[in-house]
Amino acid sequence: MRIVFMGTPEFSTATLKALIDAGHDIVCVYTQPPRPAGRRGLELKPSPVHALADKHSIEVRTPISLKPEEEQSRFDALDADVAIVVAYGLLLPKPILDSPKHGCFNGHASLLPRWRGAAPIQRAIMAGDDVTGMMIMKMDVGLDTGPYALSEKVDITDDTTAGSLHDQLMDISGPLAVKAMELLETNEIELIEQKEEGITYAAKIDKAECRINFEKSAKDVHRHIMGLSPFPGAWFELGEGKKAVRVKVLRSKIVDSIDSSLVGQVIDDKLTIACADGAIQLIELQKAGGKKMDAQSFLRGVTIDAGTKLT
Known part of the structure; x- marks a missing residue:
């Protein structure tokens, strides 16, 4: 035809x-x-x-x-x-x-x-x-x-x-x-x-909605990350003010639930983050202007101690 x-x-x-x-x-x-x-x-x-x-x-x-x-x-x-x-x-x-x-x-x-x-x-x-x-x-x-x-x-x-x-x-x-x-x-x-x-x-993805809110349930955070990967990418910031660095999360997984009083905090040395219901582990990340890498490789260049609040 x-x-x-x-x-x-x-x-x-x-x-x-x-x-x-x-x-x-x-x-x-x-x-x-x-x-x-x-x-x-x-x-x-x-x-x-x-x-x-x-x-x-x-x-x-x-x-x-x-x-x-x-x-x-x-x-x-x-x-x-x-x-x-x-x-x-x-x-x-x-x-x-x-x-x-x-x-x-x-x-x-x-x-x-x-x-x-x-x-x-x-x-x-x-x-x-x-x-x-x-x-x-x-x-x-x-x-x-x-x-x-x-x-x-x-x-x-x-x-x-x-x-x-x-x-x-x-x-x-x-x-x-x-x-x-x-x-x-x-x-x-x-x-x-x-x-x-x-x-x-299905509204067009707005850049303003790409920031991760770790105070939601683990399922919601995981879906948010995976649904925006690889582009435009869900993200959080490390540091504060002018020193803040934007980090995209390209893959994650849901892990066992933990104490909900720790919501939004890193709870171990494997980039596990407490959420409102359960926890999320960050698997693949990418700093602004950098290459994507697994969590272990990422942590070789960046120190994120347990108790750090991610925003």
Whole structure:
């Protein structure tokens, strides 16, 4: 089929590659404009999707908006059978949604209607969900409100980070999109309306919420850490005032409960922190501007005595 692909980050590349490998005619790729990169930000770096499209000699367009009539007319002139959207980064106006013969389909990283919106991977872990998944849905003018065609579930465990879940869902996304296009091409696709109950929204991660609050339960602290790993990273500060050093925690584990009167304090020489209910052990850390390292290696360069309060 004649497909317009719309996506930007690494997550989107798996779907684009799968569609190319399946023999579809990718008539054009839409992605976010190149961004400043390099130490001084003087060079412009194309998005991962842009780079993949260039590799396959596919036309790339990088409009800053799809609202102008001129942009909509250019899109319509592509005469696409369908548009596939995966983490594109721009809202699609109704004329764009209605332009392809079969409409626009979105690869979304949650089990809708749970976690509609920008950060479904992180929010699922942070909320303590046991399962999430990947869905192929037909887009409408709402925020991830359209009917879905296919879905596949993925378990979330205590060892799941946002990074590992990202990779699991990315691996699923390509084959799922290819299967949806097969069903669409043979007119066998079945669209299922989303349930009215269980709707939640995955707001974009705000940097202000990344600071760790060790006064919450161990489960909540652990989910917070794992859900923000590796980016943007949950963090605490060592020291006070101008001497304070920000430290990201990239992995943790829940350990046996301890005296709740020690909440927020380091309780041993293994970076175990007392929480409101139980305790958390920090497994992998990264100082600002430094390399990530395990707790033992981290403690060779930093002294954190038992009784230290982490904030």
